[in-house]
Amino acid sequence: MSTAAIKKSAGKSWRVVDIVVAALVAIAGGVIFWAWDQGAAALSAPMNAAYPPLTGLLAGGWMIPGVLGMLIIRKPGAAIFCETVAATGELLMGSQYGASVLFSGLIQGLGAEIIFAIFVYRKFNLPVSLLAGAAAGFFCGLNDSFAPWGWNIAYSGADKLAYIVLTTVSGAILAGALCWLATRGLARTGVLSSFASRKAATEPVFS
Numbered sequence: 001m002s003t004a005a006i007k008k009s010a011g012k013s014w015r016v017v018d019i020v021v022a023a024l025v026a027i028a029g030g031v032i033f034w035a036w037d038q039g040a041a042a043l044s045a046p047m048n049a050a051y052p053p054l055t056g057l058l059a060g061g062w063m064i065p066g067v068l069g070m071l072i073i074r075k076p077g078a079a080i081f082c083e084t085v086a087a088t089g090e091l092l093m094g095s096q097y098g099a100s101v102l103f104s105g106l107i108q109g110l111g112a113e114i115i116f117a118i119f120v121y122r123k124f125n126l127p128v129s130l131l132a133g134a135a136a137g138f139f140c141g142l143n144d145s146f147a148p149w150g151w152n153i154a155y156s157g158a159d160k161l162a163y164i165v166l167t168t169v170s171g172a173i174l175a176g177a178l179c180w181l182a183t184r185g186l187a188r189t190g191v192l193s194s195f196a197s198r199k200a201a202t203e204p205v206f207s
Helices: 003-012 016-050 052-073 078-092 100-118 126-146 157-189 196-202
Strands: none
Touching (some): 052 078, 052 126, 052 196, 078 126, 100 126
């Protein structure tokens, strides 16, 4: 194996600091999930009364750990790891959604992970972040609408489509855009000095 290949492989390998920080992001994400559960429960009542698929607009909050974790760690598996561990934390804190949150976390993390993998874990700009959040939201919408345990399994086809579109938009904005901004903000403080994302604040927005 060439020296360049070895360096490339090492760059994709997880270090102890990567695991620790990913775990911290995931734990914080679990708290966010739990808090988001409470807020969503309050907001979903009027939304359901007006038009049930509107609750899809709240979905993006549950995609934050996966996208944020990947934007910081920038290693294969970071989105799935952070999203799944966050979902586990949510369950342990007493989620009203029960054990189904574990699969939801996995599938949402997978959605974000696929986008970063398509760009070979080399692009972390705003468009890619938006796509990752949107993909996580899209997978969330599919899960909620078609999985046997999905909350919207009884929706009509049109309502399911509307819900999936709204979860996709919510994921792009709340997870994609906000996490990209958060990463740039963290980079400016210097706390990401051990990661490639330390340059996030000065990286091009679109290239």
